[in-house]
Amino acid sequence: MSRLRRLIQASVDATKRALSGNLDDLMPPPERPIFSFNSKKELSKWHLYSDSEFGGLSSASLQITESENGVTSGIFSGNLSLDVSEGSKWKITRGGFCGMRSKKFDGFIDLDSYDTIAMKLKGDGRCYISTIYTENWVNSPGQMEDNSWQAFVYVPEGNWYITKIPLARYLPTWRGNVIDADLEMNPSRILGMSLSVNAEGGVPGARSGPGDFRVELDWIKALRTE
Numbered sequence: 350m351s352r353l354r355r356l357i358q359a360s361v362d363a364t365k366r367a368l369s370g371n372l373d374d375l376m377p378p379p380e381r382p383i384f385s386f387n388s389k390k391e392l393s394k395w396h397l398y399s400d401s402e403f404g405g406l407s408s409a410s411l412q413i414t415e416s417e418n419g420v421t422s423g424i425f426s427g428n429l430s431l432d433v434s435e436g437s438k439w440k441i442t443r444g445g446f447c448g449m450r451s452k453k454f455d456g457f458i459d460l461d462s463y464d465t466i467a468m469k470l471k472g473d474g475r476c477y478i479s480t481i482y483t484e485n486w487v488n489s490p491g492q493m494e495d496n497s498w499q500a501f502v503y504v505p506e507g508n509w510y511i512t513k514i515p516l517a518r519y520l521p522t523w524r525g526n527v528i529d530a531d532l533e534m535n536p537s538r539i540l541g542m543s544l545s546v547n548a549e550g551g552v553p554g555a556r557s558g559p560g561d562f563r564v565e566l567d568w569i570k571a572l573r574t575e
Contacts, residue, residue, distance in 0.1 A: 386413075387423075387567075395411060397447070400430075400444035400447075404434045404440075405434075405441065406434065407446060409447035430444055431443045445559060448543050448545030449543060454540060457538045458539045463571035464574055465572040474504070475557065477503075478543075480543040481534070496521065502544070509565075
């Protein structure tokens, strides 16, 4: 069935439900799973990046681990270095970042009915950066990069922790810098997500600086809290 026929059929089905008076069927569920990290297949939906692509010396990995009770999860870990390779053609003066980014969805995911992103994590006391990528409609037509929206995620050290980030807290950014403009995310046109870490910056009280990092991931979901 073509995409157009699927859209028409979905519209017809929704109209039928509305006419039948079954309003509960028209409401989206209170939460929507987006990613899980419980298998190698799920981890294959992500790819890694770091300053090593530009002459830096940071490194990262994404692996599956299994706990004593048989529960599997993903581990994003590595080492942050401020040093750079001598003679790098990129001429950067310092490194210090790593990230994991989801491969683009087949089309878009529509989170217009939700207001919060939730993540179940076990961290190391560092501050991470959650990024949402949306279709490019903010920048000029000649700019092919996806629009990016970022929010800090402080992950306490030790136990599993569920962080909840309102979509309204995500700020528009371009290459890591906040865009000083009154812009609003379009949550109905989401292309992908990422989680990254920098050696410097973050929130007060969080661990920072070069060295090892490690965060364990269980799932990422969208929530409707209002």
